[in-house]
Amino acid sequence: MLDRTIAPDIHEIDAVSLQIAEVTHLDNGARLHIIKNETQPVIRLDFVFKAGKWYEAKTGVSDLTAKMLMEGTVNYTAKQIAEKIGFFGASMDINHGYDRTELTVYCLSKYIDELLPLMLDILQNPTFPEEEFKLLKKRTLQTLKVQRQKNNYLATHALTKLIYGEDHPYIFGFDEHGLDDVELELLKQYYHEHYSTKDLEIFACGAVDDTMYQNFVTGISKLNLENGIKAESNNANKAIVSETNKKILVETPESLQSSIRIGRSFPLNNSEDYLKLKVMNEIFGGYFGSRLMKNIREDKGYTYGIYSAISPKEHDTLFFIGTDVKSSVTADTISEIKKEIARMQNELVPEEELSTVKNYMLGKFINDVTTIFEQCDRYKKVVLHNLSMDHYNNYITTIRNITPSEIQDLAQRYLNEDSLFTAIAGKN
Structure with a gap:
């Protein structure tokens, strides 16, 4: 009989074993990655194209092109597409990003043979109907108008402009x-140039x-998207801009709160320091028990929440601190952020605090790879970012072995005040 008075044994996490996909090179140039798990009768299928913002010559073109794919094909109207997806109890989305665009379906595995031809038709035969484009653009502009009334949107937009x-x-944002002035013809051109099976990952x-x-x-091999010349990115040689102006205020005179964003460019996620920086960031502002939260939320009461995050992309990594505070304590909040940065730089992290963060990060990682979809997400990141297959084992090793002196060194090199940009949206 189970004795509930005795706590279960604690086991150290030495390594993690994620499923590796079976990879098939198809005749049309695409690569098919299969990760099998028959625990549940469900499936997720992702078509991932090099068709994100990185490849657009005009702002907004890649975003609207992705959305228009679901607005009608040679064989289906937008309404018929939605009805067919709903009939099979499936979920199908177009996810547009900075580097890639993904067409994704979730469904019961017994229905994938019905939905795969629909996905291929959406990718192969979009018609870009004029009326649907007008409605989509109108909705998008209205959403943009609403978003640009929010301080957090304006501050993040301004910060990334300062950095890049x-x-x-x-x-x-936009x-x-x-x-x-984004016109339908630009979308059609972008589709023909960037939706290619040559670089397609499935x-x-x-x-x-x-x-x-x-x-x-058999089905995906018939997909033929070599109907245009694959254009290279116009942004391949764009460097990170280091302006002398490191701070900007976006005035919203009627606002009672200010949104603060502080950040800079970090190394790529295949660099030597990246995984160590993840640990440093977790201590600084990456989780609910972080130093920023304890100081600015719990001690000072300036905000309901403050965080720091590392956002990796294929050609750069963004580090940023974000919070919303009452306008009258904006300067005080920034001052406290700087104090916490100085503490990271000048004092060694206590072993007890570091041990807590290590245990939290290891436990969270294990919890985040419990399903086959989550494991596939990790594998997909390795493929798309050209990382080592040992990336996540290296991550665990880094968490377990990093020292307080290494964290202090990282803070001194990467959180130097002269390298940080600040954007504030709120009342002057």
């Missing part, structure tokens, strides 16, 4: 009139049996 410079693809995870695998190979 004007017109860089990694700028968050300018007020950034989408006004990830299937879940209850994939041998018959389904053969159907994937």
Whole structure:
């Protein structure tokens, strides 16, 4: 009989074993990655294209192009697409990002043979109907108008502009009139240039049996997206801008709160320091028990929440601190952030605090890879960011072995005040 008075044994996490996909190179140039798990009769299928903001010549084109794919094909109207997805109880989305665009479906595995032809039709035969484009653009402009009334949107947009410079693809959001002159022909051109099977990565995870695998190979091999010349990115040689102006205020005179964003560019996620920086960031502002939260939320009461985050992309990594505070304590909040940075730089992290963060990060990582979809997400990141297959074992090793002196050194090198940019949206 189980004795509940005795706590279970604690085991150290030495390594993690994530499933590695079976990779098939298809005749049309695409790569099919299969991760099998038949625990549940469900499947997720992702088509991932090099068609994000990084490749657009005009702001907003890649975003609107991705959304238009679901607005009608040679064989289906937008309404018919939605009805067919709903009939099978599935979920299908277009996810547009800075570097990639993904068409994703979640469904019961027994219905994937019905939905795969629909996905291929959406990718192969979009019609870009004029009326649907007008409605989409109108909705997007209205959403943008609403978003630009929010201080957190304006501050993040302004910060990324400070860091990257004007017109860089990694700028968050859009300018007020950034989408006004995007025309339908630009979307069609972008589709023909960047939706190519040459660089297409397809990830299937879940209850994939041998018959389904053969159907994937046969069906996807017929996808022909070499109908245009693959254009290279216009942003490949864009460097990070280091302006002398490190601070900006976006005035919103009627606002009672200010949104504060402080940040800079960090190394790529395949660099030597990246994994160590993840640990440093967790201590500083990465979780609810972080130093920023304890000081500015719990001790000073300036905010409901403050955080720091590391956002890796394929060509850069963004580090930023974010919070919303009452306008009258904006300067005090920034002062306290600087004090916490100075403490990271001048004092060694106590062993007890570091041990707590290590245990939290290891436990969270294990918790975050419990499902096949989450494991596929980790594998997908390795593929798309060209990381080592040992990346996550290296992550665990780094967490376990990092020392207080290493963290102090990282803070001195990467949180130097002269390297940080500050954007504030609120009342002057």
